[in-house]
Amino acid sequence: MELAFHSYYGSLAIGSPPALFDVAIDTGSSDLWVVGPWCGKVCDGLDTFDPLSSTTFHNLSLPFSVACFLGSASGYVAEDVVEMAGFSVRGQAFAVIDEISQDFLISPTSGRLGLGWRSDAASNHTPFAQNLVSSGALDSPLFSIQLARYSNISNAEKLEPGGVLTLGYIDTDLYTGPIEYIDVSGGSLRWELPLESISMQGSSLQLSASSVAIIDTGIPYIVGPASVVRSIYGQIPGSSLAGGDFEGFYQYPCSTRVNMSFSFGGSMWSVNPADFYFGQVNSSVCIGALIDGSDSSTWILGDAFLKSVYSVFRYDPPSVGFASLSEAALADNGAGDPVPTPTMASDPTEVTVVDAATLGLGLSPFFAATAVIASVVWLL
Structure with a gap:
């Protein structure tokens, strides 16, 4: 286990x-x-x-x-x-x-x-x-x-290279295509975005109009409202609430390739099936990284989502941008x-x-x- x-x-x-x-x-x-x-x-x-x-x-x-x-x-x-x-x-x-x-x-x-x-x-x-x-x-x-993943968790060392954080600039070597920015929800000053829809195994799920997602590198999971999480796992045949040491998690057949996506600003961003996997009960039963625990309209998208995208957190205008990972970034995983x-x-x-807390300082050279x-x- x-x-x-x-x-x-x-x-x-x-x-x-x-x-x-x-x-x-x-x-x-x-x-x-x-x-x-x-x-x-x-x-x-x-x-x-x-x-x-x-x-x-x-x-x-x-x-x-x-x-x-x-x-x-x-x-x-x-x-x-x-x-x-x-x-x-x-x-x-x-x-x-x-x-x-x-x-x-x-x-x-x-x-x-x-x-x-x-x-x-x-x-x-x-x-x-x-x-x-x-x-x-x-x-x-x-x-x-940019967060790295392990190609094989069972072979991971206690410490592994984890990716790159850049302050003040965007590393163009780590993504491909455009960066799609989404303004933070309702003018709130937090990294929280309006969430339009969720897809699981090709089926779209209904969300309340007030649904938002907090973009959070500080947790490994994806967290959602209990009723919606239950409906999502309902799209995976053979899934159920786990018990024992895995109480609070859902389990699903390891043979299932899970396809889950989130829509922001008209674009869908997928969770890599390797990141939906959060562990296993035995050789045939796996644990999902999607758990319940938030309120009726708030989601928290942690590392299980963020490992699949290049993320930009912008203060002015307040927004978060996503882009597809480049071959160079994927090669580091x-x-x-x-x-x-x-x-x-x-x-x-x-x-x-x-x-x-001081403003307007002219600082150089930029590092x-x-x-x-x-x-x-x-x-x-």
């Missing part, structure tokens, strides 16, 4: 002198947080941030807490220098975590980098990427993501390459420094920032 839990992460540094941390890349949240030295046995073996080790640390003495599908964490809000991929933000707000639920973090990650908007920040402070945009540090007000090394720039001439992502897999 196995489930393919995983997390995509990148490296950043906090403090003076800088301390390096691996953090999950999460477009579904808006806060940067890392575990502190008092988070207990749950954090054994993880790199923890020690406020006493940084000369630029400032405790804001504000309580902080987050909760999601994967777990919960609490601590306090502080400010310090945060650096990633050639950009450094002075006075960046982040949270130091004192308490965290079991299994919220997958080693070696020590926290999460929320790439959402300030309107969703539990800290009520501007996120790292949005500070870069507001200050004018980025060549373009956007970031883009499961290629067995070594895990990339951290990409925090160490040469001061390659670091663009900005102040948190084309690429943060390679590594992926962590648990096989249970």
Whole structure:
């Protein structure tokens, strides 16, 4: 029995002198947080941030807490220098975590980098990427993501190359054809799009007119309303709710090639059948990556969807763009390459420094920032 839990992460540094941390890349949240030295046995073996080790640390003495599908964490809000991929933000707000639920973090990650908007920040402070945009540090007000998959999960190492995150520009080598942008829904400042329709095994399913999808690199699943998820699995003969160790998931015959697509802005985007597979009960019964758990009209499209597209998250105008992956991007999937090394720039001439929550700074030279992502897999 196995489930393919995983997390995509990148490296950043906090403090003076800088301390390096691996953090999950999460477009579904808006806060940067890392575990502190008092988070207990749950954090054994993880790199923890020690406020006493940084000369630029400032405790804001504000309580902080987050909760999601994967777990919960609490601590306090502080400010310090945060650096990633050639950009450094002075006075960046982040949270130091004192308490965290079991299994919220997958080693070696020590926290999460929320790439959402300030309107969703539990800290009520501007996120790292949005500070870069507001200050004018980025060549373009956007970031883009390509997530790799494994060609054979059973042969995956604990750490594998996971794809590419770029800050401020679009990597034209990683996609083909046009990038199709969809404005965020109803003017909401989050990476949430109007969802037009869903197709499963060639059949279209009815959705409410208010249906939206949150584009979320922070979870491995696709999450939908219980009634619609039940109808979707009804299109797969032999599928049913799983039990035992797989309670909360659906199971389906491994011999079935699952064809699932989502429609945004008039275009259909398909989930690769390899990504719909989330594990297996035995040699003939597989577990699906589609689960129920959201409200009546909200979907969450996590890594199971995003591994099939090149994604661009644009701040101005607020929108998300999808494009088909290039042959070069597809060739990286499961290629067995070594895990990339951290990409925090160490040469001061390659670091663009900005102040948190300041506007209109003319910063040069522009440093084309690429943060390679590594992926962590648990096989249970």
